[in-house]
Amino acid sequence: MVLPKITVIIATYNKVDWLKKVLYGYSMQTYKDFDIIIADDGSTEETKQVIDTFKLNYPVNITHAWHEDKGYRRQKILNEAILAAKNEYILFTDGDCIPRKDFIETHAKYAEKGYFLSGGYCKLNMDLSEIISENDIKSHNSFDVKWLQSKGELGSKNKLKLSVKDSLANFLDVVTPTGATFNNCNSSAWKSDLIAINGYDERMQYGGPDRELGERLINFGVKTKQIRYKAICLHLDHARGYKTKESLDRNLAIRAEVKKLNLKWTNFGMIKDNN
Template identity: 65%
Template sequence: MKISVIVSTYNAEKWLEKVLIGYSVQTYKDFELIIADDGSRASTKELIDRYAENYPVPLRHLWHEDKGYRRQEILNIAIVEAANEYIIMTDGDCIPRKDFVAVHAKFAEKGRFLSGGYCKLPMSTSTVITKEDIESQRCFDVNWLKKQDKLGFSQTMKLSAGPVLATVLDNITTTTPSFNNCNSSGFKEDMIAINGYDERMKYGGPDREFGERLENFGVKGKQIRHKAVCLHLDHARGYKTPESLAANLAIRKEVKEKKIKWTPYGIVKEPGLPPVS
């Protein structure tokens, strides 16, 4: 199966470079990598162009002008532009383990989206990880990580679980499979069918809302949080505001109560609607 991996980013070259290295050593090679860029500075383009010259899979950079937080808009463009039938959604601060794409390919299933997890790292560990650590995969080793800084129990379980234990843990977890920004995937046709992301939404739950509309459409979540592993690098969240969180919760409440599948503020804009602020 051919896959498109969509990575969102904004002015975070140090983290994005680690992510690019992670996707350059994947065991599964039949994918393209799309960087969905919410208006980053020129140095981000320079980084991507430098890697694209000798990258093992097709690497594309989609960019729009910086007019504030518009992540959902560039993600909708990326969904439409994706060349392949299956899409993995992740972020420019998430380093994938070498089997990351392979796991998503293995468990992809019609009528489902995949809900992966992530291992959140402290800033000290995030900063110290090098190109060699990623290429050798030692940055996914529990003992190596614990030598750098603390590592929580949940992170330890995700990183140390082999295929059998990971399957058991995914089957018994009480965590509901949700569409999240770090590690989720589904079929492009399903994402198009719900009209992509709701572009009214700012930081704080737009991916969850996306998944909730997929559920309403009949595409149910499937848990792979202990199978598909990525390292979430630490960073500040200056775009997180009480106003955006409240507005997003209101949209999600309406989606849940009315079983909404299609957003009029998505890939296709319904005529006559007020513009997104």
């Protein structure tokens, strides 16, 4: 079985301390046939300086895709990153999600034509998020349940995700009641499928734009595969100042239309409909 070459797209915005931890995680991957595009929604020069420093001595190529900060335009820079991706398979994640060392290998192993993969995450509190260091990531202590518990509070669901492997992880992915949705922190898809539906809907603000993209992929005929307990990342805590009721309501209305009309294509994606 030939595993796909992968482009990892990491969305970020002005959180360099978290982005550093994420990049340490990707430097330790067991699967090496990948590159990285950092989709930057208008961060300051500090983020560029951090990325440039990592690029000097990093095991894979890093591309910094940036546009000017004109408010929340995350879906636009993600679309630009998709089009710029050199590889046939794209793994989406965020600049606050540290990948376990087998993270990309898991996505590569389960990638299959006609499917997208849906992973989950282990959400940490702020104390644990801050305490994890470069050495903790590179030694893999940050994914050890006992180590995490010795440093702070870890919920039971996270303990389970971090503990299970192989056949038990497969079993839990089959029986979990959680749907296999498209989650930008841990999902992957074929570039050709993403282009076929015109990528992300750039009208959407915070609150479900990734789910909406996944719903259109399903309408297009792409099936889902659950890897919630196999592809593990640590979600670092942060504030969400861009979360508003207005954006959530608008996004829900767009998703309702997608469902009602069985839409596959958005006129507000990579290619704009000017009519």
